[in-house]
Amino acid sequence: MTITAPIQAPAIIDTVIDAVEHPADGVASLILRRADGSDFPQWAPGSHIDLYLTDELTRQYSLCSPTDDLSTLRVGVLRTPDSRGGSAWVHDQLRAGGELRISAPRNNFPLVDSRKYLFLAGGIGITPIIPMLRAAEAQGKEWTLYYGGRSRDTMAFAQQLEDEFGAQKVRIIAEDESGRLDLQQILGMPRAHMLVYACGPGGMLGAVEDFCMGWPPGALHTERFAADNLGVGGNTEPFEVQLALTGTTLRVETNQTILEAAEEVGVRVLSSCRAGLCGTCETRIISGEAEHRDAALSQADKDAGDVMMVCVSRAAAGCSKLVLEL
Amino acid sequence: MSTTTQAPVFREDPFDVAAIADPYPFLERLRAAGPVSYLEATGSYAISGYEEVYEVLTDFETYSSAGGLGPRDIRKDEAWRPPSILESDPPIHTLMRRALTGVINPGTVRALRGPFTPPAVELTEQLATLQGFDVVKDLAEKYPIRVFPDAVGTPEEGREHLLPYGNMVFNAFGPENYIFQQAFAEADVHTAAVMHACQRESLSENGFGAKIWARVEDGLITEQQATLLVRALLSAGVDTTIFGIGNTLSVLAREPEVWAELRRQPNLAKFAIDEALRLESPFQKFHRTVSVDTELGGVHLPAGTKVLVFLGAANRDPNKWGPDADKFSFDRSSSGHVAFGMGLHQCVGQPIARLEMEIVLQQLLERVETITPAAPAVPIIHNVLRGFESLPVTITAAR
Ligand code: HEM
Numbered sequence: 001m002t003i004t005a006p007i008q009a010p011a012i013i014d015t016v017i018d019a020v021e022h023p024a025d026g027v028a029s030l031i032l033r034r035a036d037g038s039d040f041p042q043w044a045p046g047s048h049i050d051l052y053l054t055d056e057l058t059r060q061y062s063l064c065s066p067t068d069d070l071s072t073l074r075v076g077v078l079r080t081p082d083s084r085g086g087s088a089w090v091h092d093q094l095r096a097g098g099e100l101r102i103s104a105p106r107n108n109f110p111l112v113d114s115r116k117y118l119f120l121a122g123g124i125g126i127t128p129i130i131p132m133l134r135a136a137e138a139q140g141k142e143w144t145l146y147y148g149g150r151s152r153d154t155m156a157f158a159q160q161l162e163d164e165f166g167a168q169k170v171r172i173i174a175e176d177e178s179g180r181l182d183l184q185q186i187l188g189m190p191r192a193h194m195l196v197y198a199c200g201p202g203g204m205l206g207a208v209e210d211f212c213m214g215w216p217p218g219a220l221h222t223e224r225f226a227a228d229n230l231g232v233g234g235n236t237e238p239f240e241v242q243l244a245l246t247g248t249t250l251r252v253e254t255n256q257t258i259l260e261a262a263e264e265v266g267v268r269v270l271s272s273c274r275a276g277l278c279g280t281c282e283t284r285i286i287s288g289e290a291e292h293r294d295a296a297l298s299q300a301d302k303d304a305g306d307v308m309m310v311c312v313s314r315a316a317a318g319c320s321k322l323v324l325e326l
Numbered sequence: 327m328s329t330t331t332q333a334p335v336f337r338e339d340p341f342d343v344a345a346i347a348d349p350y351p352f353l354e355r356l357r358a359a360g361p362v363s364y365l366e367a368t369g370s371y372a373i374s375g376y377e378e379v380y381e382v383l384t385d386f387e388t389y390s391s392a393g394g395l396g397p398r399d400i401r402k403d404e405a406w407r408p409p410s411i412l413e414s415d416p417p418i419h420t421l422m423r424r425a426l427t428g429v430i431n432p433g434t435v436r437a438l439r440g441p442f443t444p445p446a447v448e449l450t451e452q453l454a455t456l457q458g459f460d461v462v463k464d465l466a467e468k469y470p471i472r473v474f475p476d477a478v479g480t481p482e483e484g485r486e487h488l489l490p491y492g493n494m495v496f497n498a499f500g501p502e503n504y505i506f507q508q509a510f511a512e513a514d515v516h517t518a519a520v521m522h523a524c525q526r527e528s529l530s531e532n533g534f535g536a537k538i539w540a541r542v543e544d545g546l547i548t549e550q551q552a553t554l555l556v557r558a559l560l561s562a563g564v565d566t567t568i569f570g571i572g573n574t575l576s577v578l579a580r581e582p583e584v585w586a587e588l589r590r591q592p593n594l595a596k597f598a599i600d601e602a603l604r605l606e607s608p609f610q611k612f613h614r615t616v617s618v619d620t621e622l623g624g625v626h627l628p629a630g631t632k633v634l635v636f637l638g639a640a641n642r643d644p645n646k647w648g649p650d651a652d653k654f655s656f657d658r659s660s661s662g663h664v665a666f667g668m669g670l671h672q673c674v675g676q677p678i679a680r681l682e683m684e685i686v687l688q689q690l691l692e693r694v695e696t697i698t699p700a701a702p703a704v705p706i707i708h709n710v711l712r713g714f715e716s717l718p719v720t721i722t723a724a725r
C-alpha cells in the first residue's frame with residue numbers, strides 16, 4: 001500500500017468540534033475532526049494551527065495530540081482576561097458539534113535532532129512540548145521535563161504526563177507546593193549534546209534566556225506566548241521583499257521564508273541555524289515592518305525594528321512590502 | 327559494536343618550525359595517518375578529522391577545558407596565571423559566559439559599526455595613494471588596535487602591551503619551546519600593564535569592560551572574574567583579528583576575479599571572509615583534557631590525556647569540504663567551519679571580529695581596484711596561531 005501525501009497541504013481546513021474537555025481549571029481542550037472525514041495533513045512536534053474564530057478574530061494554538069493519529073487534532077486553550085477575547089470566545093462560544101475553520105499545521109518550533117533534551121514548560125506552555133516528549137521517548141532519547149504552574153489543578157495534562165512517563169522524567173513543580181521553577185538548579189550546569197526547549201510566559205522565558213547564555217550557542221529553543229496567544233506569528237499572508245542591493249523584488253509565499261525565497265533566485269544570504277537562533281542571517285531593514293519570530297534579537301532590538309532574522313521572521317500584518325539590505 | 331584500535335603513531339612534531347611555517351602539507355600527512363592519532367613528540371593525541379574535531383568541541387563533558395588549552399594540565403602544576411573563561415568548565419564557565427554574552431551580542435556589536443568605520447576609511451584612503459603596501463604592517467596590525475581597545479574602554483596608555491601579551495597567552499597553548507620563550511621574554515611587564523587595564527578604575531564608562539564590571543554589582547560574577555573576563559577580551563581579541571584581516575587578504579590577493587566581483591557587490595564581503603577564514607584559520611590548534619576514558623574515531627582515549635585539536639585540519643578535511651578543500655571557492659558555503667570554534671566555548675568575540683574584518687575589507691574594496699602579491703608572504707612562527715609577519719602587495723587605486 002502506498003500513501004501519497006498531498007504536495008502542498010491545503011491552507012484552510014473545515015473541521016467539526018468532536019469534544020471540548022477541561023483538563024485543568026481555566027483550560028479548554030478542543031478535539032477537532034475534519035468535516036469531510038479525511039485525515040489531517042502530517043505535522044511534526046512544535047506545530048500550531050490558526051483558529052479562525054470570527055472574521056476579525058484569529059488565534060494560534062499549539063497542537064498537543066499524538067502525531068501518529070491524524071484523525072483528530074487537539075489544542076489546549078487557557079482562558080485569559082484579555083480585551084481581544086480570543087480565549088474567552090473559545091471557552092464561551094465553542095461547543096462539541098460546532099464547526100470551526102482552521103489553518104493547516106505550521107511549525108515555527110521544530111524539534112531539532114539531538115542526543116538529549118531538557119524541556120521547560122510554564123503553565124499552558126506545556127502544549128507544544130507534549131508531542132516533543134512523545135517523539136523524544138519514541139526515539140529513546142535521554143530527556144527531562146520541568147513543568148511549572150501555579151497549582152496542580154491549573155496545570156493541564158500534568159497528571160497524565162506523570163502517569164505516562166513517570167515522575168523521574170516528568171517533574172511537576174506547582175508553586176503552591178514547592179515554589180517556582182528553580183532555574184539556577186535546572187540550567188546552572190550546561191550539558192553536552194543537550195538542547196533546551198522552553199515554552200511559557202514572557203517572564204519565565206526571559207529568565208531562561210539569561211541562564212542559557214551560559215549554554216552552547218543555539219542550545220535554547222523557545223516559543224513565547226503573549227497574554228492570549230501562543231505568539232507563533234500572526235501574519236500568514238504572502239508578501240513582497242525588495243532586495244535593495246541586488247535590485248530585485250521577490251514574493252515570499254506563505255510556506256516559504258525570506259531566506260528561502262532569496263536563495264531560490266540565487267541571492268546569497270549568510271545563514272547558519274536557519275531557525276532564528278544564532279543571529280547569523282541578521283539583515284538590515286530599510287523600510288517596512290517585520291514580525292520578529294527569532295530568538296536571537298533582544299526585545300529592545302525587535303522593537304527598534306532596524307534589523308531582522310530572515311530565516312524565520314516575516315513582514316508584519318498590514319505590511320505588504322519589506323525593503324531589505326540584501 | 328565498534329572496534330577500538332590502537333591509535334596510529336605520528337612521528338612528526340606539530341610544533342616544529344617547518345610544520346608551523348607551512349602547515350598544510352603537514353596537516354595533510356597528519357589527516358592521512360587517521361582522524362585521531364598519537365603524537366609521539368608531545369605524548370598527546372592529534373584530532374584532525376572534521377567530524378572528530380566537531381565532536382571534541384561539542385562534547386565539553388568528555389573533553390574538558392579546565393586543564394587549560396596548553397599541553398600541560400594546569401590543575402596539576404602551577405599555572406602562570408589564574409584560569410580564564412577559556413580554561414574553565416561549567417558551572418564556573420557558565421557564569422562568566424553569561425556575563426560576557428550579555429554584554430557582547432549582535433545587538434551591542436551592531437552599534438559599533440559607526441565608531442569602527444572612520445579609522446578604516448582613514449587608513450585605506452592613505453594606503454590607496456600608494457603603489458603598494460604591507461597588508462600586515464600597514465593595515466592589519468594598525469586597525470584592530472585602533473578600534474577594539476576603545477570598544478572595551480581601556481586607557482590609551484599601555485596599549486602597546488596588548489599585542490605582546492596576546493602573543494604570550496596564545497603561545498602558551500603550545501609547549502615551552504623557544505617560540506614560547508621568546509614570547510615570554512618580558513612577560514612580567516606586559517602582564518602587569520594588561521592587568522592594570524582590566525581594573526574597574528581603568529575602564530571608561532561606556533565600554534564592554536565597564537558593562538562586565540556591572541555584573542559584579544548584581545552578583546553574577548566576582549571581582550576577580552570581572553578582571554579575568556576583561557583580560558580575556560584583551561588577550562583573545564587583538565591578535566586573532568589582526569591575523570583574520572591579514573589571512574583574508576593573503577587569500578584574496580591571489581583571487582583577482584573574486585576581488586573584482588566583490589568590488590561590484592561589496593555586500594558579499596562577509597562570504598569571502600568566511601571562506602578565507604576556513605582556508606587560513608587564525609586559531610589553528612589548542613588542547614583539551616580527556617576527563618573520562620572514551621573512544622573517538624575508533625581510537626581509545628584514556629582519561630587524563632591531552633588531545634590536540636587541529637581546527638585548521640578540520641577546516642580543510644576533504645571528507646567535509648570535498649576534493650577541493652584546499653582551494654578558495656567563492657561558491658562554496660563555508661558555514662560549519664570551526665575557525666571560531668564550536669559549541670560551549672565558541673568565540674564570544676565573533677560578531678566583533680566579523681564586523682572589523684568586513685569594514686576593513688569593504689573600505690579597501692572601495693578604494694583599491696586590483697591587489698596582487700608583490701613578494702612571498704612571511705609566515706609568523708607561532709605555536710598555535712596562523713598569520714603573517716609581512717605580506718607585501720601591489721595595488722592600483724580605484725578612480
Ligand atoms: C578572527 C578573529 C577570531 C578568531 C579566529 C577567534 C577564534 C576563537 C576560537 C577558535 C575560540 C574557541 C576556543 C575554544 O574552544 O577553547 C575562541 C574563543 C573566544 N574568543 Fe575568539 N576569535 C577571534 C576574535 C575574538 C575577538 C575579537 C574577541 C573579543 C571580543 C574574542 C574573544 C574570545 C573569548 C572571550 C573566547 C572564549 C569563549 C569561551 O571560552 O566561552 N575572540 N575564539
Ligand code: FES
Nearest residue numbers: 272274279281311
Ligand atoms: S540563520 Fe541563525 S538566526 Fe537566521
